[in-house]
Amino acid sequence: MSPARIAHLAVAFAALAGIILSYAAGPSAPVAQPWRMLRFLSFFTILTNALALLAAVGRALPADHRWHRLAARPGLRTALALDLSVVALIFHLLLAHMVRPGLSGWAGNLLVHQAVPMGWLLCWLCFGPHGGIDARAPLRWLVYPLLFAGWTLIHGAIGGWYPYPFMDVARFGYPAVVRNVALIGLLFFLLGHALRRVDARLARRG
Numbered sequence: 001m002s003p004a005r006i007a008h009l010a011v012a013f014a015a016l017a018g019i020i021l022s023y024a025a026g027p028s029a030p031v032a033q034p035w036r037m038l039r040f041l042s043f044f045t046i047l048t049n050a051l052a053l054l055a056a057v058g059r060a061l062p063a064d065h066r067w068h069r070l071a072a073r074p075g076l077r078t079a080l081a082l083d084l085s086v087v088a089l090i091f092h093l094l095l096a097h098m099v100r101p102g103l104s105g106w107a108g109n110l111l112v113h114q115a116v117p118m119g120w121l122l123c124w125l126c127f128g129p130h131g132g133i134d135a136r137a138p139l140r141w142l143v144y145p146l147l148f149a150g151w152t153l154i155h156g157a158i159g160g161w162y163p164y165p166f167m168d169v170a171r172f173g174y175p176a177v178v179r180n181v182a183l184i185g186l187l188f189f190l191l192g193h194a195l196r197r198v199d200a201r202l203a204r205r206g
Contacts, residue, residue: 018111131203138192
């Protein structure tokens, strides 16, 4: 088995374990089962780790497999590197105090916020393919986080629950939350351009 397949399998395992442990850690307050699952899947971290799991499994499949060819696209790989980088950055800057108590909470947090982002970034840096990402890609990469933000605001307006404190409209109001979303969107945009440039350099070296 090639180093690339081994590395991506490790990322897939870490993402799967992190998602399971994070769910096992449970919510901070009792919630009915259907709502618990909905809220769990309303975290950007969990959704992005699930995407990393799917992409890593795809990269570990044989090269002629359709799933592998999709997961090997430089644009998709770099977009996921961007999303996971923001997951790690936002956690360390704003959310480190939200770690759930207990072994499941600690281990799940370590995996989804640190191990999986670092593992995917290393895979992205060390294994190709690279190159061919057009200049408009960083704008397209904003669609996913903006859709998440829209879903969060709609979900919160209906149920009164927000996954992250900086998106809590009930506490801060819409102007402050929109400002926070805009600032994080700017982070996505600028970091996306930076990763696109790095990918282009990796392609030239290759």
